Amino acid sequence: MAHHVRTDYGDSDPLFPSKAAVFWYAVLIAGLIAAPYLLESYYLSQLVFIMIYAIVGVALNILSGQAGQVSIGHAAFLAIGAYFTAVAQKYGLPLVLYLPLAGVFTGIAGYLVGLPALRLHGIYLAIATLAFAFIVEEIIARWESVTNGNEGLMLPPPSLFGLKLGTEGFYYLCLLVTVLVVLAAINIIRSSTGRSFMALRDSETAARSMGIDTARYKTTAFALSAGITGIAGALYAHKMSFISPEMFSLSVSIDFVMIIIIGGLVSLRGAVFGAIFMIMADPLLIILKDQLPLWADMVTHGLYLPDSVNQAVQAGVSRVVNAPGLKSLIFGIIIIVFIIYEPLGLDGRWQRVKAYFKQFPLARQRSARPPRMFLKSERR
Incomplete structure (x- = not known):
């Protein structure tokens, strides 16, 4: 960077x-x-x-x-x-x-x-x-x-x-x-x-x-x-x-x-x-919940599965998308992913993208890696 x-x-x-x-x-x-x-x-x-x-x-x-x-x-x-x-x-x-x-x-x-x-x-x-x-x-x-x-x-x-x-x-x-x-x-x-x-x-x-x-x-x-x-x-x-x-x-x-x-x-x-x-996560999740059963139906029909299997898949997808704790689960996964892979958040990724294009075509892959975040007890 x-x-x-x-x-x-x-x-x-x-x-x-x-x-x-x-x-x-x-x-x-x-x-x-x-x-x-x-x-x-x-x-x-x-x-x-x-x-x-x-x-x-x-x-x-x-x-x-x-x-x-x-x-x-x-x-x-x-x-x-x-x-x-x-x-x-x-x-x-x-x-x-x-x-x-x-x-x-x-x-x-x-x-x-x-x-x-x-x-x-x-x-x-x-x-x-x-x-x-x-x-x-x-x-x-x-x-x-x-x-x-x-x-x-x-x-x-x-x-x-x-x-x-x-x-x-x-x-x-x-x-x-x-x-x-x-x-x-x-x-x-x-x-x-x-x-x-x-x-x-x-x-x-x-x-x-x-x-x-x-x-x-x-x-x-x-x-x-x-x-x-x-x-x-x-x-x-x-x-x-x-x-x-x-x-x-x-x-x-x-x-x-x-x-x-x-x-x-x-x-x-x-x-x-x-x-x-x-703010935009909620509308996107609503769209995803509406579209996921349709996508599942398209996949099951494309695989020519029996009607009983199609109905079971549709019922399972409906239970998942209507589960009361789905939003909390998704947000929890998002937090874990960001803490592990993007400790500096979206702004850190934006900074690395800008640095990459400033150095292009001489940018190296290491410059796109996020820096390690240290705990206070790990500092020397």
Whole structure:
């Protein structure tokens, strides 16, 4: 893989590494701006979900990919942002006020959750964040005077300066927030805070020996990640127009973890790739479930099997595609495959493809191999 030699801190993670990058990002932004006029409402809705999930992916990237802290309870932060939005709308707060306040309020909750991270590591920290997610879900279900319990809350359409945002207006709001979040994350990673996160991720002992306040940066990472997720929760609440406790279950947290595993743990671009994969996986699985019985029928008839065998095969295929745990099984297999064969996720594969074509026709096969990922206990 080709690497750029950096001789100055200003060269680290530039916003636009080349003129070609400026051009392609401009094309991407222009395409996203024109999307409401080119796409049907269904695809526009999918784009909104991709942007919301990408925001959460960026938040998890800061916490896990940059700071090395584990969380499998980010659905709780999404829930806090969503319910804060619902309550704020109920009391008449404007969008320009409650949207950033949702991030601030959720960030405070993330700071409190980050306090156990000062003593917990690895699987124990993951269990602590999971317990927090269960606690938040239970509070939402029990605090009926505020959250309306399991019956949920309806949200009116968002309005900006007295004007209700329609489908297109809400799309542009999500696009603006996504761009601002990504730009903020890039600048956080390039700053001294981001470098402290990376030192903390690579070796907490070495970071402490260099004078880095590890306790401060652990809680800061949780607060930043939670705050960004809270903003995504506000957008998610408006997109769904209805929120209830079961919408923020453990499976949602697992989906968020899958975003950074599939997209790439240490890449902000990977968060977008992972969000696209997660949102588009459901429609593709539905198409596969619809088409698989037809394909099986074509194969069995092509082999001229007896009718009894054809019926048995069709019955077996129908049971498999309608099994309740099929989606979880497929996603579990996908995670295992990515961890073993693509540890850097889709963004790592994209980087190797670009490196291959830059070196073509002199590229060697080794340059396409993914680098080995080391555990902290394996480092020398």
